[in-house]
Amino acid sequence: MSESLHERNRRALARALRRILPEDAVLTEKEDLRPFECDGLSAYRALPLIAVLPETVEQVQAILELCHVNEVPVVARGAGTGLSGGALPHREGVLLSMARFNRILEIDPANRTATVQPGVTNLAVSEAAAPHGLFYAPDPSSQIACTIGGNVAENSGGVHCLKYGLTVHNVLGIEMLTMEGQRLRLGGKTLDAPGFDLLAAMHGSEGLLGIITEVTLRLLPKPPAVQVLLAAFDSVATAGDAVGRILGAGIVPAGLEMMDNPSLRAAEDFVHAGYPVDAAAILLCELDGCEAEIAELTEQVSGILAEAGATEVRVARNEAEKARFWAGRKAAFPAVGRLAPDYYCMDGTIPRKRLAEVLERIAELSEKYGLPVANVFHAGDGNLHPLILYDANQPGELKKAEEFGGEILELCVAVGGTITGEHGVGREKIDQMCVQFDSDELRYFHALKQAFDPAGLLNPGKAIPTLHRCAEFGAMHVHHGQLPHPELERF
Amino acid sequence: MDTDQRDALQARVREAMDSHTPLRIAGSGSKAFLGQPVRGEPLDVTGHRGIVSFEPTELVVTARAGTPLTELEATLAEANLCLPFEPPRFGPDATLGGTVATGLAGPRRPWSGSVRDHVLGATLLTGKGDILHFGGEVMKNVAGYDVARLMCGAFGTLGVLLDISLKVLPRPAARETRVLEMPAGEALETLQRLAREPLPLTGAVHVDGRLHLRFEGSEAGVAAGARHAGGDILDDDEAFWFAIREQMHPFFAGNMTLWRLSLPPATPLAAMDEPMLIDWGGAQRWLRSEREAQAIRAEAEATGGHATAFRHAPEGEIFHPLPPAALQLHLRLKEVFDPFGLLNYGRLYPDL
Numbered sequence: 095m096s097e098s099l100h101e102r103n104r105r106a107l108a109r110a111l112r113r114i115l116p117e118d119a120v121l122t123e124k125e126d127l128r129p130f131e132c133d134g135l136s137a138y139r140a141l142p143l144i145a146v147l148p149e150t151v152e153q154v155q156a157i158l159e160l161c162h163v164n165e166v167p168v169v170a171r172g173a174g175t176g177l178s179g180g181a182l183p184h185r186e187g188v189l190l191s192m193a194r195f196n197r198i199l200e201i202d203p204a205n206r207t208a209t210v211q212p213g214v215t216n217l218a219v220s221e222a223a224a225p226h227g228l229f230y231a232p233d234p235s236s237q238i239a240c241t242i243g244g245n246v247a248e249n250s251g252g253v254h255c256l257k258y259g260l261t262v263h264n265v266l267g268i269e270m271l272t273m274e275g276q277r278l279r280l281g282g283k284t285l286d287a288p289g290f291d292l293l294a295a296m297h298g299s300e301g302l303l304g305i306i307t308e309v310t311l312r313l314l315p316k317p318p319a320v321q322v323l324l325a326a327f328d329s330v331a332t333a334g335d336a337v338g339r340i341l342g343a344g345i346v347p348a349g350l351e352m353m354d355n356p357s358l359r360a361a362e363d364f365v366h367a368g369y370p371v372d373a374a375a376i377l378l379c380e381l382d383g384c385e386a387e388i389a390e391l392t393e394q395v396s397g398i399l400a401e402a403g404a405t406e407v408r409v410a411r412n413e414a415e416k417a418r419f420w421a422g423r424k425a426a427f428p429a430v431g432r433l434a435p436d437y438y439c440m441d442g443t444i445p446r447k448r449l450a451e452v453l454e455r456i457a458e459l460s461e462k463y464g465l466p467v468a469n470v471f472h473a474g475d476g477n478l479h480p481l482i483l484y485d486a487n488q489p490g491e492l493k494k495a496e497e498f499g500g501e502i503l504e505l506c507v508a509v510g511g512t513i514t515g516e517h518g519v520g521r522e523k524i525d526q527m528c529v530q531f532d533s534d535e536l537r538y539f540h541a542l543k544q545a546f547d548p549a550g551l552l553n554p555g556k557a558i559p560t561l562h563r564c565a566e567f568g569a570m571h572v573h574h575g576q577l578p579h580p581e582l583e584r585f
Numbered sequence: 586m587d588t589d590q591r592d593a594l595q596a597r598v599r600e601a602m603d604s605h606t607p608l609r610i611a612g613s614g615s616k617a618f619l620g621q622p623v624r625g626e627p628l629d630v631t632g633h634r635g636i637v638s639f640e641p642t643e644l645v646v647t648a649r650a651g652t653p654l655t656e657l658e659a660t661l662a663e664a665n666l667c668l669p670f671e672p673p674r675f676g677p678d679a680t681l682g683g684t685v686a687t688g689l690a691g692p693r694r695p696w697s698g699s700v701r702d703h704v705l706g707a708t709l710l711t712g713k714g715d716i717l718h719f720g721g722e723v724m725k726n727v728a729g730y731d732v733a734r735l736m737c738g739a740f741g742t743l744g745v746l747l748d749i750s751l752k753v754l755p756r757p758a759a760r761e762t763r764v765l766e767m768p769a770g771e772a773l774e775t776l777q778r779l780a781r782e783p784l785p786l787t788g789a790v791h792v793d794g795r796l797h798l799r800f801e802g803s804e805a806g807v808a809a810g811a812r813h814a815g816g817d818i819l820d821d822d823e824a825f826w827f828a829i830r831e832q833m834h835p836f837f838a839g840n841m842t843l844w845r846l847s848l849p850p851a852t853p854l855a856a857m858d859e860p861m862l863i864d865w866g867g868a869q870r871w872l873r874s875e876r877e878a879q880a881i882r883a884e885a886e887a888t889g890g891h892a893t894a895f896r897h898a899p900e901g902e903i904f905h906p907l908p909p910a911a912l913q914l915h916l917r918l919k920e921v922f923d924p925f926g927l928l929n930y931g932r933l934y935p936d937l
Contacts, residue, residue: 204851283849288905294734298727315783338642344755386805475724515725545917
């Protein structure tokens with residue numbers, strides 16, 4: 095029997111790659127490729143043709159040039175903690191692992207910057223900056239494992255982004271390679287750069303525009319004092335209203351998180367944080383600043399919470415209690431994970447004032463699909479994470495969970511929000527992109543991609559749907575009697 | 586007074602496409618001095634004005650690009666909110682659109698973030714006559730490429746801004762400015778030290794042998810910060826910061842070329858003894874010099890920075906030249922959003 099085309103391609107490409115990379119940096123065997131078959135969204139799996147693990151920029155450049163000439167797709171990967179299938183390999187492509195780019199190149203305390211390779215973990219930056227009294231603000235929940243390169247690609251948030259911003263607000267510069275092998279430096283240690291804001295465009299571009307090879311991060315002085323408050327409410331609407339009142343009073347907390355009853359119960363059972371389990375919702379509010387400021391703000395926020403109708407307000411009495419208040423929230427995902435064999439984490443953003451009606455509608459959908467749901471909410475910035483519980487071993491349940499999730503995302507768009515606040519579109523939410531954007535907008539997205547990557551080889555099939563895909567998806571999703579993208583042929 | 590003129594503007598751009606007429610996007614003209622002069626028929630966007638939506642507790646405002654900054658800021662102030670990036674107006678009728686298109690921010694910028702850091706969404710009219718909407722009114726949004734932020738500082742060369750959504754923040758409850766007598770070199774060292782301490786600093790300017798430090802935030806935080814900094818209290822500090830923001834301080838008078846240097850904040854002083862105003866805690870420095878542009882740009886570049894011939898520019902480029910690979914990408918992006926070169930052609934760079 096003759097060797098398949100797939101295998102022939104693999105062997106030819108591997109030979110070419112081994113000419114530019116050390117032997118151990120080119121993986122072709124199934125068992126070696128297995129660890130790369132999915133990211134944090136394990137429902138989607140595929141083996142790449144080949145995986146490569148370069149360690150120098152020149153090697154990456156050579157890989158890209160080779161793939162460009164041979165028209166081989168390239169999918170970049172950091173730690174693989176992404177939650178939208180953005181690093182899902184391409185079956186005919188090269189999986190480019192940036193894991194060996196793991197060095198912190200410089201901590202510059204005078205300019206308050208850290209310059210790192212893209213494979214450095216998020217937490218490692220703050221650890222390296224700590225001796226200088228500085229820290230790196232964005233702190234996605236996966237921060238012990240996720241990498242800075244991935245953070246830029248996804249524009250990651252975290253529980254403190256209400257006050258400190260997203261990754262895009264905390265990156266001063268990057269060095270990158272285009273698919274054509276051009277080396278570009280965008281920004282640096284300055285607060286702006288000449289020309290278009292390409293640095294902003296690279297954030298959240300999910301590996302479709304270029305390969306990031308170096309990142310310069312802004313470091314901030316560590317606040318000397320932190321306080322955490324916990325408030326219980328007998329309805330989510332009241333809790334949501336309290337959030338508006340805190341911000342309306344001119345206070346921007348470092349963190350402001352909400353958990354609904356199913357999620358706070360799950361967290362309580364798991365880590366025994368001392369949460370009031372009969373509350374309909376709890377709010378966690380973290381304040382930071384200097385000592386005098388914290389005392390003033392704590393009093394003010396306690397008053398606002400009580401006035402807003404909190405049934406109970408607790409102010410952490412010591413470090414251990416602060417940690418305990420947070421422990422439940424930080425363990426919310428795994429805690430909910432104990433309630434069912436599988437859970438599916440959604441990531442919509444909504445205008446905060448629509449929270450109560452959105453949660454009500456999600457409860458109705460939960461009944462319709464027969465799947466329970468727990469909600470965790472970055473309340474300050476409107477980023478909602480409904481966790482849909484299901485059992486992948488029950489035939490049809492995954493599909494049901496996905497449909498349920500899809501409806502939640504469309505609901506987020508309908509109330510003026512977005513299908514993804516911080517997890518990215520990846521492979522997962524590609525159909526919902528057709529709901530959020532019209533054909534013209536998608537066409538410009540494709541054109542923008544083409545400006546960076548004319549041959550369309552970087553992470554193809556992710557983030558931005560083709561117009562035909564939307565036409566097919568639209569055939570199943572008719573809104574208000576109107577077909578989206580009416581100008582397209584139907585198949 | 587508030588009118589939605591998007592249809593008329595779209596018709597005008599389509600007309601221009603048909604007749605191959607280049608357009609010069611015209612707001613109030615307050616920042617027209619910055620950049621190369623644009624040849625083209627004026628496309629007046631000042632009529633497209635008005636606040637479209639404003640939710641004080643959501644900390645978001647959406648307004649049409651022709652909305653005067655004074656009107657927008659007054660509306661925000663009534664709700665005890667502000668534009669955190671403290672935009673300079675450079676004229677009484679400055680518009681929101683011009684603010685975003687030029688991307689200019691005031692003294693608070695290093696601590697509050699830039700214009701683009703606060704842009705959440707934008708509706709734009711491209712050079713192909715298409716009206717597109719990117720981003721939205723929510724704080725976190727990673728669906729699709731961040732085209733809204735790409736428009737910031739593009740000087741209208743990628744599209745006509747129609748509507749803009751911004752994140753806004755509470756006005757600081759308290760403010761105090763301290764003044765310390767010291768030469769520039771010592772000021773830079775002091776700023777480096779202070780910047781590593783968690784102080785509610787929101788302004789740091791050195792001019793005429795004096796370092797001005799502004800603290801804003803809660804009463805307690807400001808009092809602690811100011812005490813820590815020492816020096817004397819500046820009484821009419823609002824006037825000082827206004828003059829810095831609007832370039833009405835005497836330093837900015839006269840016709841000598843005004844260079845804007847964007848540098849890593851800790852960059853030591855250059856050997857040249859020329860008039861300089863240090864802003865943004867060292868990260869933005871204003872230089873009066875009649876030396877060759879090339880020499881000034883080379884100096885800035887050597888420190889990892891860049892230089893703009895901001896006012897009274899000599900012949901030649903205004904903005905710092907781009908390396909070839911970056912320029913190529915710029916030209917391709919122009920091709921995407923304005924393939925016929927109709928919009929503000931050449932304002933930023935030749936062929937763009």
